[in-house]
Amino acid sequence: AQSVTQPDIHITVSEGASLELRCNYSYGATPYLFWYVQSPGQGLQLLLKYFSGDTLVQGIKGFEAEFKRSQSSFNLRKPSVHWSDAAEYFCAVGALSGKLTFGTGTRLTIIP
Amino acid sequence: DTAVSQTPKYLVTQMGNDKSIKCEQNLGHDTMYWYKQDSKKFLKIMFSYNNKELIINETVPNRFSPKSPDKAHLNLHINSLELGDSAVYFCASSQPPSGGAYEQYFGPGTRLTVT
Numbered sequence: 001a002q003s004v005t006q007p008d009i010h011i012t013v014s015e016g017a018s019l020e021l022r023c024n025y026s027y028g029a030t031p032y033l034f035w036y037v038q039s040p041g042q043g044l045q046l047l048l049k050y051f052s053g054d055t056l057v058q059g060i061k062g063f064e065a066e067f068k069r070s071q072s073s074f075n076l077r078k079p080s081v082h083w084s085d086a087a088e089y090f091c092a093v094g095a096l097s098g099k100l101t102f103g104t105g106t107r108l109t110i111i112p
Numbered sequence: 113d114t115a116v117s118q119t120p121k122y123l124v125t126q127m128g129n130d131k132s133i134k135c136e137q138n139l140g141h142d143t144m145y146w147y148k149q150d151s152k153k154f155l156k157i158m159f160s161y162n163n164k165e166l167i168i169n170e171t172v173p174n175r176f177s178p179k180s181p182d183k184a185h186l187n188l189h190i191n192s193l194e195l196g197d198s199a200v201y202f203c204a205s206s207q208p209p210s211g212g213a214y215e216q217y218f219g220p221g222t223r224l225t226v227t
Contacts, residue, residue, distance in 0.1 A: 036218075044155075044204075097160075098143055099160070100145075100157060102154070104152070104153070105154075107153075
């Protein structure tokens with residue numbers, strides 16, 4: 001069965017600082033991996049995805065993520081956060097059936 | 113243009129009532145989904161339909177019944193509402209590429225409160 005672990009429930013960073021959100025997955029085959037962001041009261045917006053190929057993927061809003069098969073990880077990074085990045089971030093693994101399994105989310109707080 | 117829309121945005125009702133949530137997508141996608149997000153923000157898939165055919169049916173009480181009149185619409189009907197049904201329900205859609213995975217596009221959510 002597929003599963004996703006996001007070890008950090010809540011992270012606080014200063015505006016302008018770098019960010020890394022951790023994600024570990026469990027899946028029996030080649031994983032299809034996603035990061036979504038949810039702003040308060042909003043739906044989920046896709047930040048980036050990994051299907052195959054280059055293990056460093058670029059997304060919207062200046063985010064990137066690196067797939068590391070040996071560590072079963074797909075961590076999200078941003079070199080310099082902005083106050084507007086405050087939100088809930090979800091990592092997900094997708095099966096060929098279309099089923100997305102989400103992690104429990106990481107809430108990001110930005111301090112001035 | 114809204115890609116995936118849901119109505120209503122908020123729904124407050126009493127225990128025992130029956131309610132429906134509607135979802136429409138104008139992306140031309142073949143597959144649609146319903147997810148439930150609980151009070152701890154945990155997201156879990158409930159159902160998926162591909163071109164009006166039920167594909168995924170997770171362990172969901174029989175009181176929940178999805179209906180897809182056409183591939184652009186997927187409605188969720190809930191009978192005999194219970195307090196534990198209070199949550200945010202998200203609709204999503206995707207267009208699976210050949211042999212690939214599915215990036216899903218989500219609606220804005222419907223916050224259901226059962227009193």
